[in-house]
Amino acid sequence: MKNSGLTESQLFDILKEIKKKDTNYSRVLSAMCTHPHxxxxxxxxxxxxxxxxxxxxxxxxxxxxxxxxxxxxxxxxxxxxxxxxxxxxxxxxxxxxxxxxxxxxxxxxxxxxxxxxxxxxxxxxxxxxxxxxxxxxxxxxxxxxxxxxxxxxxxxxxxxxxxxxxxxxxxxxxxxxxxxxxxxxxxxxxxxxxxxxxxxxxxxxxxxxxxxxxxxxxxxxxxxxxxxxxxxxxxxxxxxxxxxxxxxxxxxxxxxxxxxxxxxxxxxxxxxxxxxxxYLGKDGYIEVVDYCMDLTEKLVEGSYRIGIEPLIEPVMNVVALRIPDADLVRKILREKYGWMVSITRDPRCLRLVMMPHLTIANLELFLQDLEKAVKDVDTGMDS
Amino acid sequence: MKNSGLTESQLFDILKEIKKKDTNYSRVLSAMCTHPHxxxxxxxxxxxxxxxxxxxxxxxxxxxxxxxxxxxxxxxxxxxxxxxxxxxxxxxxxxxxxxxxxxxxxxxxxxxxxxxxxxxxxxxxxxxxxxxxxxxxxxxxxxxxxxxxxxxxxxxxxxxxxxxxxxxxxxxxxxxxxxxxxxxxxxxxxxxxxxxxxxxxxxxxxxxxxxxxxxxxxxxxxxxxxxxxxxxxxxxxxxxxxxxxxxxxxxxxxxxxxxxxxxxxxxxxxxxxxxxxxYLGKDGYIEVVDYCMDLTEKLVEGSYRIGIEPLIEPVMNVVALRIPDADLVRKILREKYGWMVSITRDPRCLRLVMMPHLTIANLELFLQDLEKAVKDVDTGMDS
Known part of the structure; x- marks a missing residue:
């Protein structure tokens, strides 16, 4: 700690720069937290x-x-x-x-x-x-x-x-x-x-x-x-x-x-x-969950279209996708396409949580990138 | 939870009423937390x-x-x-x-x-x-x-x-x-x-x-x-x-x-x-602690003036005052005068923490009320 402090404007300039490094959740499909209301x-x-x-x-x-x-x-x-x-x-x-x-x-x-x-x-x-x-x-x-x-x-x-x-x-x-x-x-x-x-x-x-x-x-x-x-x-x-x-x-x-x-x-x-x-009441939470389940359905449909199957038929807004080389696909999705996804322990599937922060437009982008990432792995383009 | 939620203005009207029940710390001498900066x-x-x-x-x-x-x-x-x-x-x-x-x-x-x-x-x-x-x-x-x-x-x-x-x-x-x-x-x-x-x-x-x-x-x-x-x-x-x-x-x-x-x-x-x-730096914290130690000194001086001694010479901004019937004095201070103070376990002293939220004017008011509370106990006015 320095002896004398920063001015308010110096401090908030720094905080704004730091804030840019944090996710804004738009490309996060790995988290069970989201923007608070x-x-x-x-x-x-x-x-x-x-x-x-x-x-x-x-x-x-x-x-x-x-x-x-x-x-x-x-x-x-x-x-x-x-x-x-x-x-x-x-x-x-x-x-x-x-x-x-x-x-x-x-x-x-x-x-x-x-x-x-x-x-x-x-x-x-x-x-x-x-x-x-x-x-x-x-x-x-x-x-x-x-x-x-x-x-x-x-x-x-x-x-x-x-x-x-x-x-x-x-x-x-x-x-x-x-x-x-x-x-x-x-x-x-x-x-x-x-x-x-x-x-x-x-x-x-x-x-x-x-x-x-x-x-x-x-x-x-x-x-x-x-x-x-x-x-x-x-x-x-x-x-x-x-x-x-x-x-x-x-x-x-x-x-x-x-x-x-x-x-x-x-x-x-x-x-x-x-x-x-x-503020939300039960009706409000039903809307939130409806939206997330709609995303979930779209994710599963889109995955089937590119030849990827879910491990189980999703019960709620968490999806595990069977993908060969899931760890590698995860890495490519993060490093090449900027998506944060995670992996289940056993079996090693791609794990995706459809939270309220995800837009339908972004989900569609994700599905395109997922298809590309899987192809990257197939064709050895990742190396 | 109700099915339909409250409107924003209904909700915040309720929150404002609830907020009034919480302390604003101005008469709290028992806490080690305070207003955040x-x-x-x-x-x-x-x-x-x-x-x-x-x-x-x-x-x-x-x-x-x-x-x-x-x-x-x-x-x-x-x-x-x-x-x-x-x-x-x-x-x-x-x-x-x-x-x-x-x-x-x-x-x-x-x-x-x-x-x-x-x-x-x-x-x-x-x-x-x-x-x-x-x-x-x-x-x-x-x-x-x-x-x-x-x-x-x-x-x-x-x-x-x-x-x-x-x-x-x-x-x-x-x-x-x-x-x-x-x-x-x-x-x-x-x-x-x-x-x-x-x-x-x-x-x-x-x-x-x-x-x-x-x-x-x-x-x-x-x-x-x-x-x-x-x-x-x-x-x-x-x-x-x-x-x-x-x-x-x-x-x-x-x-x-x-x-x-x-x-x-x-x-x-x-x-x-x-x-x-x-923002504060060391200098800022020194100011904060100086202020609290100044309050502490004033509390001890004021206590001596009304015949009350501290258990030990305060090392930091926590003071234990030797008072007969400390539990009763605490009760009177709370119920009659609106001050929140606490009690040490052994010996049972009046415990006061001089936090940054306390003003010098309020400390003086407190000392007056402390004197009255002690007299209330002495004269049996508390019953």
């Missing part, structure tokens, strides 16, 4: 200094957090749900698994998850010192329920299902997993960080939430398809008992106890979530 | 959609994060420091202790901390399943080094010192603790979440950072006295080896690995920190 941004601004870590000072923002929890509890068919906002899926998943672990006396606790679970579960295994057991996938890249059941033993402290997998956008058979949870008296966490703001707005119905008896917690992220601002995750627990074993005493604050993992928490992101949910 | 807010806005969890998409913001780490590394007299921004002190402390624990093979790891350590260490004990051993305080509410040493055993995986304790604003004898760390080959984490943006700008010098051989990590929070936006913490490690045992693989992102606890991370808060540090 302008209403979310405006609300974030209004409440930017609000701190949910000391919520007694901010009873207004605190009220908005409770409203968000209530609205999402309704959306997830819950009653008497307790929860709080987090920084996103990873923190929500840490907290859900911490709650499971804390209910148990096992000295070698394990949690069974599908192989398609987000990489953060590997992080969580380390943080919480629990074993993560990964059940294999079926042909449709849902978790194989027999494999899942076979991994449950006396040290299993909980189960995880994914509703909207990061790689395939697939929904696990949560109904079956819920049956296993009830049968074995185990808590079941549903990671719907991405799917939570998609599945309820799809034309087809899926059972994945508190309507299933076994589901005890759900993670869903407003800062993904909820169009909120970063950092905004939500963690919902079916009952207070799951939350209360995360309690820490908080002397010298306006509150007596705290259940969140982090201390200081962004009230701006709370206000943004509250605002965008109230 | 307007420059920080503006920069946050510019980069609000930036996500450090997928930093390959945001190379500009990523560059700013590296700059912040470098500037703070310099300020903390470090060389070859590695680190990242976090959501604040709690997350930084979790990560520092997780790194210590991961270095060790102990099946019953413990970490020695001063009794004055932030309550988040109790949370961390639960999250990481480590024992937190609390060393007692000396007369000046620094940790007692003999007590500290006596708690170290073969299962100790690391030590913690506090530079700017939440309750007393005291600085532990970090030099002595550093000696113990070197002697026992243990990592030493310094929690300077509050003090990190105060101590370097005080008139008096204190040794508490990487200039001491034993110090291996430091937490300091831009969103406290750094005048950044929430959520902004910083975690610095003396060398890469401390960070690398926090590594998780990140398939399907633009990066290969991740060291942070959270996934999606606010690029807005990174930009805000970068901006305010470059």
């Amino acid at each position: 302008r209403i979310a941004v405006e609300a974030h601004m209004m409440f930017i200094e609000s701190n949910m870590g000391d919520s007694g000072l901010f009873p207004g923002t605190n009220e908005m957090e409770h409203c968000v929890i209530d609205m999402l509890s309704d959306l997830m068919h819950g009653q008497g749900v307790h929860g709080h906002m987090t920084t996103g899926g990873t923190e929500s998943n840490i907290q859900a698994l911490r709650s499971m672990r804390n209910f148990s006396e096992s000295s070698r606790p394990n949690v069974v998850v599908p192989e398609s679970a987000h990489f953060s579960f590997d992080k969580i295994a380390d943080v919480l010192r629990i074993e993560i057991r990964k059940a294999s996938m079926d042909q449709e890249f849902k978790v194989d329920i027999e494999s899942f059941e076979s991994l449950i033993d006396e040290n299993t402290v909980g189960l995880v299902g994914v509703a909207g997998s990061t790689e395939f956008g697939q929904i696990d058979p949560i109904e079956d997993i819920s049956g296993l949870a009830v049968e074995n008296s185990l808590p079941l966490h549903v990671d719907a960080a991405f799917g939570g703001f998609v599945i309820p707005f799809l034309k087809k119905d899926y059972s994945f939430d508190f309507s299933l008896d076994g589901v005890t917690s759900i993670a869903l992220d407003p800062h993904k398809m909820g169009l909120g601002t970063i950092p905004a995750g939500v963690l919902l627990f079916r009952g207070e008992e799951y939350l209360s074993n995360l309690q820490t005493d908080t002397p010298y604050l306006t509150t007596q106890t705290q259940h969140s993992l982090t201390g200081t928490r962004s009230g701006g992101a709370v206000a943004a979530t509250y605002a965008v949910m109230n | 307007r420059i920080a807010v503006e920069a946050h806005m510019m980069f609000i959609e930036s996500n450090m969890g997928d930093s390959g998409l945001f190379p500009g913001t990523n560059e700013m994060e590296h700059c912040v780490i470098d500037m703070l590394s310099d300020l903390m007299h470090g060389q070859g420091v590695h680190g990242h921004m976090t959501t604040g002190g709690t997350e930084s402390n979790i990560q520092a202790l997780r790194s210590m624990r991961n270095f060790s093979e102990s099946s019953r790891p413990n970490v020695v901390v001063p009794e004055s350590a932030h309550f988040s260490f109790d949370k961390i004990a639960d999250v990481l399943r480590i024992e937190i051993r609390k060393a007692s305080m000396d007369q000046e509410f620094k940790v007692d080094i003999e007590s500290f040493e006596s708690l170290i055993d073969e299962n100790t995986v690391g030590l913690v010192g506090v530079a700017g304790s939440t309750e007393f604003g005291q600085i532990d004898p970090i030099e002595d603790i550093s000696g113990l760390a070197v002697e026992n080959s243990l990592p030493l984490h310094v929690d300077a979440a509050f003090g990190g943006f105060v101590i370097p700008f005080l008139k008096k010098d204190y040794s508490f950072d990487f200039s001491l051989d034993g110090v291996t990590s430091i937490a300091l929070d831009p969103h406290k006295m750094g005048l950044g936006t929430i959520p902004a913490g910083v975690l610095l490690f003396r060398g890469e080896e401390y960070l690398s045992n926090l590594q998780t693989d990140t398939p399907y992102l633009t990066t290969q690995t991740q060291h942070s606890l959270t996934g999606t991370r606010s690029g807005g808060a990174v930009a805000a920190t970068y901006a305010v540090m470059n």
Whole structure:
């Protein structure tokens, strides 16, 4: 740090140059975040200094957090749900698994998850010192329920299902997993960080939430398809008992106890979530999801036209395309054509997320470039 | 969530009403957060959609994060420091202790901390399943080094010192603790979440950072006295080896690995920190700290005038006042006079943080009300 500071105009000249290096998302097909809604941004601004870590000072923002929890509890068919906002899926998943672990006396606790679970579960295994057991996938890249059941033993402290997998956008058979949870008296966490703001707005119905008896917690992220601002995750627990074993005493604050993992928490992101949910309503989110599913359909059709097939028929706005040399095609798409795409782990497919920031015109451009990139690989033009 | 959304003007009418319920900080003497600097807010806005969890998409913001780490590394007299921004002190402390624990093979790891350590260490004990051993305080509410040493055993995986304790604003004898760390080959984490943006700008010098051989990590929070936006913490490690045992693989992102606890991370808060540090420079922070120390001096003088003594001569802008019936005085100050103050755990003193949002005029009003509140208690007027 220099002794004397920059002037305001010097500083903002620099910031403008730096900003140019960041993506504007127009050619990003790899991300599950997107532009926050302008209403979310405006609300974030209004409440930017609000701190949910000391919520007694901010009873207004605190009220908005409770409203968000209530609205999402309704959306997830819950009653008497307790929860709080987090920084996103990873923190929500840490907290859900911490709650499971804390209910148990096992000295070698394990949690069974599908192989398609987000990489953060590997992080969580380390943080919480629990074993993560990964059940294999079926042909449709849902978790194989027999494999899942076979991994449950006396040290299993909980189960995880994914509703909207990061790689395939697939929904696990949560109904079956819920049956296993009830049968074995185990808590079941549903990671719907991405799917939570998609599945309820799809034309087809899926059972994945508190309507299933076994589901005890759900993670869903407003800062993904909820169009909120970063950092905004939500963690919902079916009952207070799951939350209360995360309690820490908080002397010298306006509150007596705290259940969140982090201390200081962004009230701006709370206000943004509250605002965008109230502004869009269910109808607004249906429009957003309709648009993304329309893009998804166009992508799949366009891919078939150039001889590329999706790994599975897309359930939501995540598409995995079977392409030989997917890693190389990805590289060419980025370096030669400027598209950011990603790759699934197994099998290695091209992974594309059809987010609201993508225009139909850009999708068409992408399909043209995809065809060229595949040809580049075929003809060895990449070298 | 309703089916149809509110109009923009309906929504913002509601938000304006909600906002009135939140504090504007003018009568808050209990918080370690404050108004972020307007420059920080503006920069946050510019980069609000930036996500450090997928930093390959945001190379500009990523560059700013590296700059912040470098500037703070310099300020903390470090060389070859590695680190990242976090959501604040709690997350930084979790990560520092997780790194210590991961270095060790102990099946019953413990970490020695001063009794004055932030309550988040109790949370961390639960999250990481480590024992937190609390060393007692000396007369000046620094940790007692003999007590500290006596708690170290073969299962100790690391030590913690506090530079700017939440309750007393005291600085532990970090030099002595550093000696113990070197002697026992243990990592030493310094929690300077509050003090990190105060101590370097005080008139008096204190040794508490990487200039001491034993110090291996430091937490300091831009969103406290750094005048950044929430959520902004910083975690610095003396060398890469401390960070690398926090590594998780990140398939399907633009990066290969991740060291942070959270996934999606606010690029807005990174930009805000970068901006305010470059705008203020050291001279600017010296002005801020000068002002807060001036308030602190005035508070102590004013307290003496009404017969109230500080528990210790304040080291930084945190004051603990010895008052009989402190809890009752706190209640009266809040309910009758509208001041938010807090209480230390042991002994129960009135705890006051002199943040930049407090005006001298308001401090004088507070002192008048404090005198009245104490009299209210003496004369039983509170009942």
